[in-house]
Amino acid sequence: MDLLKEKILCEGRVIGTEVLKVDSFLNHRIDPQFMQAIGKEFARRFAGCGVTKIVTIESSGIAPAVFAGLFLDVPVVCAKKTESRNLDADTYQAPVLSFTRGKESIVRINKRFIDSSDHILFIDDFLAHGQALQGLISIVKEAGATVVGAGIVIEKGFQAGGKAIRDLGVRVDSLAIIKSMSEKDGTIIFEEEV
C-alpha cells in the first residue's frame, strides 16, 4: 500500500535494530483519514471470505480493526491485556509475551463475544515475532471458531512472526513488509509486493 509506505518513510523512526516508531499516525497520534484508508484496504482484501468478526488486541490494533470492521460491516472484539472489574470472569485466556514491554501478560476475551459459528479475521498494527497473533489464534481455536486470516498494517519481515504464523496455515496479509531497517542511516527497505 503506497500511501502507508510513504507515511513510514516520512514519519517512521528506527529505534535500535528491532523497533519502528510510528507514533505520529498509528500508535500515539492517530490519523483517522489514513486509518479509514487502511480499514478499506483490509476490507477489500478480505471481502468475500465470510468474516463474521474481527479480533484485535489492545491498544494499537483497535483503530485499524474498527475501520476494517466498519467496511466489512462486522463487530470488532478487542482482547484485553489487563484484569479489570469491568471484565466478566468467564473468559478465554492466553499468555502473550509483549514485544514492546518485554513482559508476559494474559490476554482475555469474554466467552460471550466469540463462538463456534464465527469466522475470525485478526487485525493488528505490527507483526514482529508473532506472539500476539499466536495468543489470539489459540483463544479463537479454544472457542471453536474458524480463523480466516490476519491483516497486519506493518510486518517486520526480518523477524520470525510472519513465517511462524504462515507455517500454521494462516493467511497473513500485510499492507507493508519491511525487509530491513537501520537506525544508523535511517533507511527502511520494503519487500516487493507479491
Ligand code: 5GP
Ligand atoms: P509480536 O507479538 O508479533 O512479537 O509483536 C506484535 C505486537 O508488538 C504488536 O501488537 C505491536 O503493538 C507491538 N510491536 C511489535 N513491533 C513493533 C514495532 O516495531 N513498533 C511498534 N510501535 N510496535 C511494535
